[in-house]
Amino acid sequence: MTTCAPELLSLFVAYGTTHESPDVERAVMDGLARFFAARPGEADSADDLGRRFADSHMPSGATVEAYLRYLFDDVVPHSVPVHSPHFMGHMTSALPSFVAPLGRIMTALNQNVVKLETSNAFTFYERQALAILHRLVYGRDQAFYDAHIQHTESTLGMLASGGTLANLAALWCARNVRLGPKGDFAGVRVEGMTEALRAYGCQRAVIVASSAAHYSLDKAVDLLGLGRSALVKVPTTHGGSIDLALLEEALAQCEREGSLVLALVGVAGTTETGAVDPLSPMADLAEAHHCYFHVDAAWGGPVLFSEKHRGLLDGIARADSVTIDGHKQLYAPMGIGTVLFRDPETARAIETNASYIVRGGSPDLGRRTLEGSRPAMAIYLHGALHIIGRNGYRSLVEEGISKAAFLARTIESRPELELLAEPQLNIVVYRFIPKALRERVQARSLDRDGNDSINELNQRLQEAQRDGGASFISRTTLRGTRYGADVPVVVLRAVLANPLTSRDDILAMLDEQIALGDCLAG
Numbered sequence: 001m002t003t004c005a006p007e008l009l010s011l012f013v014a015y016g017t018t019h020e021s022p023d024v025e026r027a028v029m030d031g032l033a034r035f036f037a038a039r040p041g042e043a044d045s046a047d048d049l050g051r052r053f054a055d056s057h058m059p060s061g062a063t064v065e066a067y068l069r070y071l072f073d074d075v076v077p078h079s080v081p082v083h084s085p086h087f088m089g090h091m092t093s094a095l096p097s098f099v100a101p102l103g104r105i106m107t108a109l110n111q112n113v114v115k116l117e118t119s120n121a122f123t124f125y126e127r128q129a130l131a132i133l134h135r136l137v138y139g140r141d142q143a144f145y146d147a148h149i150q151h152t153e154s155t156l157g158m159l160a161s162g163g164t165l166a167n168l169a170a171l172w173c174a175r176n177v178r179l180g181p182k183g184d185f186a187g188v189r190v191e192g193m194t195e196a197l198r199a200y201g202c203q204r205a206v207i208v209a210s211s212a213a214h215y216s217l218d219k220a221v222d223l224l225g226l227g228r229s230a231l232v233k234v235p236t237t238h239g240g241s242i243d244l245a246l247l248e249e250a251l252a253q254c255e256r257e258g259s260l261v262l263a264l265v266g267v268a269g270t271t272e273t274g275a276v277d278p279l280s281p282m283a284d285l286a287e288a289h290h291c292y293f294h295v296d297a298a299w300g301g302p303v304l305f306s307e308k309h310r311g312l313l314d315g316i317a318r319a320d321s322v323t324i325d326g327h328k329q330l331y332a333p334m335g336i337g338t339v340l341f342r343d344p345e346t347a348r349a350i351e352t353n354a355s356y357i358v359r360g361g362s363p364d365l366g367r368r369t370l371e372g373s374r375p376a377m378a379i380y381l382h383g384a385l386h387i388i389g390r391n392g393y394r395s396l397v398e399e400g401i402s403k404a405a406f407l408a409r410t411i412e413s414r415p416e417l418e419l420l421a422e423p424q425l426n427i428v429v430y431r432f433i434p435k436a437l438r439e440r441v442q443a444r445s446l447d448r449d450g451n452d453s454i455n456e457l458n459q460r461l462q463e464a465q466r467d468g469g470a471s472f473i474s475r476t477t478l479r480g481t482r483y484g485a486d487v488p489v490v491v492l493r494a495v496l497a498n499p500l501t502s503r504d505d506i507l508a509m510l511d512e513q514i515a516l517g518d519c520l521a522g
């Protein structure tokens with residue numbers, strides 16, 4: 001005797017096999033079409049949205065059709081049109097349409113790649129996708145890939161649900177490798193940080209990166225038990241990449257004060273300005289100081305697809321590990337990051353076995369991942385790498401960089417705007433200058449009060465543009481521009497990653513900004 005009502009059981013009939021699904025399918029397709037066709041409107045306030053979702057009573061149940069109506073009437077219209085060609089403010093872009101059907105396949109199959117027994121082919125499929133990215137970064141020979149791509153004891157890379165976790169996984173490896181077993185000491189992974197510092201005879205252990213590195217590194221040093229003060233932040237040049245002379249000084253200082261440098265982290269494409277650190281000299285320094293070298297290429301990694309621009313990332317193949325986000329410039333949907341390891345043995349340092357699920361010696365991916373149960377997200381990566389392909393990615397990357405250069409040249413040609421840094425990749429930072437201060441900016445004689453008033457104006461400008469809803473550019477505050485390390489500069493930040501954004505869209509967005517700026521400046 002079954003205990004569940006037939007209506008309830010009918011919810012569990014496999015997707016793709018029921019006669020109801022055409023209706024649901026139509027509701028979904030119609031709802032999405034309405035969203036994508038809608039003209040952008042004014043953004044809702046956070047307060048209004050909070051009130052919409054303020055009922056916490058447990059619902060009694062509903063039909064799928066009724067729920068979809070609610071979703072498309074009350075929620076979806078209030079989400080953000082990140083696909084829009086006029087949305088140029090964040091690293092989130094339009095997606096290729098094939099990811100939606102791939103997502104349906106992934107959720108319908110509900111594979112769990114933590115172990116072979118719940119994923120089978122998808123385990124090897126994920127390893128293949130990671131090996132393709134490994135080859136992009138490290139370019140080892142065929143014999144290397146033949147030996148490691150499906151070898152259970154080799155880890156060419158790990159999937160995670162984003163760059164934050166990919167960086168954390170990499171630095172977890174770095175800590176365990178650098179503070180591994182020594183004499184009687186069984187390694188930091190067994191004995192913890194206090195014993196590790198004693199065994200290695202140092203005061204503390206630190207990670208060194210530029211002040212423009214992503215805030216996920218702050219989380220990582222915290223979680224790894226090093227403490228937030230253990231992230232040594234080296235100032236950048238005006239261009240936004242790490243200042244090598246100051247880096248050398250910082251490393252020498254660490255040595256003098258008995259701090260063990262666990263890892264040096266280079267950034268290939270900072271989140272704020274897209275600047276690339278000088279990776280080759282950093283690799284030399286990491287070697288000289290015997291520290292692990294990680295490159296956070298969450299944003300810039302796909303530049304490797306472009307013969308024309310990949311030179312910017314010279315030295316990346318010398319990194320012990322490299323983070324590349326799938327949900328940024330690989331155009332996979334949200335929730336996918338990767339970390340790749342030069343040495344297939346590195347991830348051994350975090351291996352964890354559990355006899356019921358991730359058995360030692362087994363092909364179970366969960367033995368060497370930070371996360372446990374995971375969906376077969378590799379479907380997006382594997383799919384995009386195959387469908388978009390090398391030439392597709394090359395063209396996407398080159399187009400983004402070329403549009404950023406176009407925007408930068410246009411900004412330079414307009415007296416109303418000031419470019420704050422020459423873009424290295426596809427991110428441009430600039431600001432609006434009110435008429436009264438243009439001469440002083442051009443003569444480089446702007447004082448602190450003038451700068452403060454420009455900051456305040458640009459903040460209001462960005463908010464007004466965002467709330468208007470016609471186009472979107474983000475905003476950040478830079479330090480260490482040509483105005484000096486102690487002068488905060490509020491900038492408008494354009495990210496040119498959406499292939500649907502045209503040069504005309506860029507010009508229209510600037511016109512809107514200048515009109516808004518003139519109006520706000522009064």
Ligand SMILES: *Cc1c(COP(=O)(O)O)cnc(C)c1O
Nearest residue numbers: 162163164214269271296298299
């Ligand atoms: C986006 C980004 C991250 C973090 O990635 P999430 O996917 O947001 O977790 C890390 N580093 C850099 C340079 C990034 O641009």
